Amino acid sequence: MGTDYMKAEAKSPHTILEKYTALLDISSRLNSEKNFDQLLNLIADEATKHVDAERATIFILDKAKGELWGKVALGVENTIRFDSRLGLAGAVLIAGKPLVVEDAYRSPLFYPSIDSVTGYHTRNVLSVPLRTPKQEIFGVFQVLNKREGKFTGDDEHFVQALANHAAIALENAQTFSDLETRQQELIEENLNLRKEVEERFTTKSILGTSQKISDIRALVERTAETNVSVLITGENGTGKELSARAIHYMSPRRTKPFVAVNCAALPDTLVESELFCIEKGVATGVERRVGRMESANGGTLFLDEIGDLSLTAQAKLLRVLQEREVEWVGGRRPVPVDVRLIAATNKDLKQEIQENRFRQDLFFRLNVIHIRMPALREIRADVPLLAMHFLKRHSREIGREIKGFTQDALKALTAYHWPGNIRELENEVKRAIVLATNSEIRVEDLSESILEERLEIPEMESSTKPGEKQSLKDRVTNLEIQMIRDAMSQTEGDKRRAARILGLSHQGLLNKLKRYGLEE
Ligand SMILES: Nc1ncnc2c1ncn2[C@@H]1O[C@H](COP(=O)(O)OP(=O)(O)O)[C@@H](O)[C@H]1O
Numbered sequence: 001m002g003t004d005y006m007k008a009e010a011k012s013p014h015t016i017l018e019k020y021t022a023l024l025d026i027s028s029r030l031n032s033e034k035n036f037d038q039l040l041n042l043i044a045d046e047a048t049k050h051v052d053a054e055r056a057t058i059f060i061l062d063k064a065k066g067e068l069w070g071k072v073a074l075g076v077e078n079t080i081r082f083d084s085r086l087g088l089a090g091a092v093l094i095a096g097k098p099l100v101v102e103d104a105y106r107s108p109l110f111y112p113s114i115d116s117v118t119g120y121h122t123r124n125v126l127s128v129p130l131r132t133p134k135q136e137i138f139g140v141f142q143v144l145n146k147r148e149g150k151f152t153g154d155d156e157h158f159v160q161a162l163a164n165h166a167a168i169a170l171e172n173a174q175t176f177s178d179l180e181t182r183q184q185e186l187i188e189e190n191l192n193l194r195k196e197v198e199e200r201f202t203t204k205s206i207l208g209t210s211q212k213i214s215d216i217r218a219l220v221e222r223t224a225e226t227n228v229s230v231l232i233t234g235e236n237g238t239g240k241e242l243s244a245r246a247i248h249y250m251s252p253r254r255t256k257p258f259v260a261v262n263c264a265a266l267p268d269t270l271v272e273s274e275l276f277c278i279e280k281g282v283a284t285g286v287e288r289r290v291g292r293m294e295s296a297n298g299g300t301l302f303l304d305e306i307g308d309l310s311l312t313a314q315a316k317l318l319r320v321l322q323e324r325e326v327e328w329v330g331g332r333r334p335v336p337v338d339v340r341l342i343a344a345t346n347k348d349l350k351q352e353i354q355e356n357r358f359r360q361d362l363f364f365r366l367n368v369i370h371i372r373m374p375a376l377r378e379i380r381a382d383v384p385l386l387a388m389h390f391l392k393r394h395s396r397e398i399g400r401e402i403k404g405f406t407q408d409a410l411k412a413l414t415a416y417h418w419p420g421n422i423r424e425l426e427n428e429v430k431r432a433i434v435l436a437t438n439s440e441i442r443v444e445d446l447s448e449s450i451l452e453e454r455l456e457i458p459e460m461e462s463s464t465k466p467g468e469k470q471s472l473k474d475r476v477t478n479l480e481i482q483m484i485r486d487a488m489s490q491t492e493g494d495k496r497r498a499a500r501i502l503g504l505s506h507q508g509l510l511n512k513l514k515r516y517g518l519e520e
């Protein structure tokens, strides 16, 4: 007993200390190696060196398939796969304990097919399980053919210790390479999407041949090159957002985010946390979250419906614009931000300023360049072109082959006053594509409101004798009467609602009803 102890003392301290110092060194190298294959080689290499074996194999469990796959390291570049219940590796996987086999071919557990695949002759094997830090077995580590004598208890301990370190590095590398693959996929996906988006949102997407639209395209292009704030005004559906995107995607900021914030949909209490930032502890259960302002960093922040921002929020926004820094709610330090601002509204901000609902200083900040989108009825000549564009786009999407519009249908579309502008036209075309029974969209396929206006106009025209041109004023009056009648019948005579639909004050409507004798 005493001599045994002495013998161990005499032999071990040196080699064991050496081995474990080596292990420390290996461990740090393992952790810096992120390439899975190289990591396998490194582990196998070190194992064979320190236990004086010929080779090492690492088997990883493929849970989904119930297979072990092994990369035979050192010399043979072969990958083997087999049922995870087979062989010495399978036995270790099941038992969860190290296993030393002194004569492989005499062990009933040995699975000789592996040798025949690799062309290698296994004599003796030391196998240990590979476990995750949570002690879940995910593979088996084997060293084969000790050069002299048998695998010792020391060898077993060393290989197990090495396996424990290796397991962590292998798991990290696996996760890492998964992440790397996924990230690569994402990068490619992103590039494709970006190209698509960039192509989609240039001034080419702003269709129209009328002078007003051409001017807007030119203005958008010139503005895009600069960093100045832009205010885009116009009725709903006139292409404000489309123009804002065109500015962004034609600007040097195009590779950075375009972040749109709908100010109208922001409850007053959320403005700060949405635009700026929130950190845990500020509101219970809220994680630190990047505000929109911060996520637009380097890019463009599009403040849609800016006219609907509360005065409090306007004050905060103004401060950020002046300081170009974001102070987190409850945060410690302000974060510098570089955003280009584009704001849009369908309101008359000058009017809003007069009524003390909009800050003049904010208005001046935003209104460096002003782009005014025309209502569709101001650019009627572009209706056919736009209608055809939407027809092409949506008939493909909806999956109906519709070639075009009849002459009458186009006339009706052109004559309508389009309170919802280009968006309404787009929806009308979509609806007609679905309803059309022919390969062309006919008048009958259009909405009632469009047809009513159309019926009214020919009547007005036929009531004037040929050659005797109706004056602009008369036609406008007729149209006005028609619209008032529509609104009144739509609201079943509710004058307040009718006034709202028509964009008139209550008194304004009463005056007109009286003037045109429409009171009852
Ligand atoms: N000049 C245009 N050419 C082609 N499509 C347009 C044009 N203007 C607007 N659109 C389309 O009309 C719809 C409404 O435009 P949008 O920019 O959302 O309007 P707004 O922001 O002014 O309400 C969108 O589908 C947009 O692509």
Ligand SMILES: [Mg+2]
Residues within 6 Å of the ligand: 237, 240, 241, 304
């Ligand atoms: Mg909009």
